[in-house]
Amino acid sequence: NENDEDAVKLRKAMNGLGTKEDVIIEIITRNSNSERQILRKRYNELYKKDLINDLDSELSGDFKEVILSLMMPPVEFDAYSLNKAMKGLGTNEAALISIICSKSAAEMNDIKKCYKNAYKVDLEAAIKSETSGDFKALLVDLVNGKKESSMKVDLKKxxxxxxxxxxxxxxxxxxxxxxxxxxxxxxxxxxxxxTYG
Structure with missing residues (x-):
């Protein structure tokens, strides 16, 4: 079975000295997102480990971010990115804004559920603890879907x-x-x- 072969190859690529990035790229890029989810499930069945966690710990930098974005369903990657933006010293406010402002209320609800499931805390609570002032109030409103949903643009406005x-x-x-x-x-x-550059 091809999924078993790919799971074994991925495991070998991450074990031992150095990660074999070319093997990871070849396997992940030749599969669709739905096929990658089947591969992730099979990897878990074979090794009792989450492929995402293994990739996260074995890879680094931009390469890791690209591979994780390809391996996760979009809603899961958004939740992961929001968590990452609030982890460690300082909050990556630009990342929070770019993710939260680009989502519809329905998408935001899916992200909130996924975030709660993955990190065992409400997204709103995480935002409240990591931001402050007007910025916090704005993000909380946006996360809770408090923005107009009209598709019309008022250029004068x-x-x-x-x-x-x-x-x-x-x-x-x-x-x-x-x-x-x-x-x-x-x-x-x-x-x-x-107008203002």
């Missing part, structure tokens, strides 16, 4: 918001602007970068 952010930058103003729909937030960011 985007221009006004970008101008306000440029002339009077403050957390309160940013907080109000970023409660809008994702498409409106993107429009504001585009106008801001084109």
């Amino acid at each position: 985007a221009e006004d918001n970008a101008k306000t952010l440029h002339e009077k930058p403050s957390a309160a103003i940013a907080n109000e602007i970023f409660k809008g729909s994702l498409v409106q937030i993107i429009a504001t960011a585009d106008v801001y970068s084109q």
Whole structure:
């Protein structure tokens, strides 16, 4: 069975001196995400270990992040990335924003369930303990789906918001602007970068 062969090859690639990255790349990139999930399950059955945990401990840097993103279902990778952004010294605020702001309320609900299952704590509680002030309030609102879901862009509003952010930058103003729909937030960011660089 091909999954058994791949599981054995992956195990060998991670055991011994040095990780054989070419073997890992070859196996992971020739399978679809659903096939990789079957491989992950088979690896667990054969070795009583989670393939994700083994890859996480054996790989490093950007290579590890790419391999983990390919091995995990998207919702699981988002939960993993949010946890990573809040671990250790300092919080990676840009990572939190890029993940949380890009998700619909339904996607955010799936991520919250996955996060709770993986890390045994509510995502909202983790955010509250790792952030503060207006930024914390904004993230908690976004995680709880408190943003407009309209797909229409008001270009005039985007221009006004970008101008306000440029002339009077403050957390309160940013907080109000970023409660809008994702498409409106993107429009504001585009106008801001084109106009104010």
